Amino acid sequence: EAVGFRTPGEKTAFEVQVLENGANKVFINKVSYFEEMFLEPLLNDMLMTARRNLNESDLIRVMDDETQAQIFRKITKEDLTATGKLRPMGARHFAQNATIMQNIVQFANSPLAQDPTINSHISGKKMATVIQTLLGLEDYNLVQDNVRLYEMAELQDVQGSLEQAMLEKQTAGMDPNQAAATVQGYQESKAGVKPSSTQGQQP
Structure with a gap:
């Protein structure tokens, strides 16, 4: 696909989507470069400095993803000693979620989703949880068992x-x-x- 903008005109919905994806590629590329070259080294240096200067334990608040409960944990210097790097996934994360959500909508409108031999193996609860996660609606607690x-x-x-x-x-x-x-x-x-x-x- 091309990168950048094109002149508007009479186009189909698919052609408009292709143009929007091409227009967003410049922004996504620059933001990804900013995350990889600036934020990632900054976060890793900050973690290294905090680990080096942490002489006592510290109490932090953690949110449980499944129960949405707030848990308080004690963090020591040994807990921060690990092999790896912190990688920011801000804009890349949202762009990936938008792409996955678009693919789900296209699949739901396709004949494959209407085929009983296929949709009988797809969990409705898990699909609802996936959509809630992709749209970032976890704080609203929309998905509950048989709530409807x-x-x-x-x-x-x-x-x-x-x-x-x-x-x-x-x-x-x-x-x-x-x-x-x-x-x-x-x-x-x-x-x-x-x-x-x-x-x-x-x-």
């Missing part, structure tokens, strides 16, 4: 309570037989059953 079913049940309970209150208000002051007929007619209309006819019956 509980919300639908709660909605039905509220709807039933409101309907019951409405019936009680409509039948207030009515004759008991007339009130019972009104309630029965409402229940039959809600269930899609035609009201029973009394024509032709002997009194």
Whole structure:
């Protein structure tokens, strides 16, 4: 793909996406260079200086990714002694997440996602967790086990309570037989059953 901008014109959605990717390549390339040549050595030097001057233990707060619980841990000089480097993944991380999310959307709209022999092996819970992570929505706690079913049940309970209150208000002051007929007619209309006819019956 080309790098840079092109003149606008009438193009398809795929061509527009190709142009946007080409326009963003300059920015992504410069940011990646800044991360590798400036931030990475700076972070490693900062860690080395902190490890060299850490004579006592220090208490830090850590967030658990699975339970979202805040855990306090004691860090010593030996804990910071490890082989490796700190590598910043700021812009590269977001660009990669955007690419993966775009691929997921394209797969969901493709015939492959509609094939039962394929989608029967894809976990809906894990897919929801992946989408939440890629979009950076972990703090909102959107993904929960069967939360939609509980919300639908709660909605039905509220709807039933409101309907019951409405019936009680409509039948207030009515004759008991007339009130019972009104309630029965409402229940039959809600269930899609035609009201029973009394024509032709002997009194």
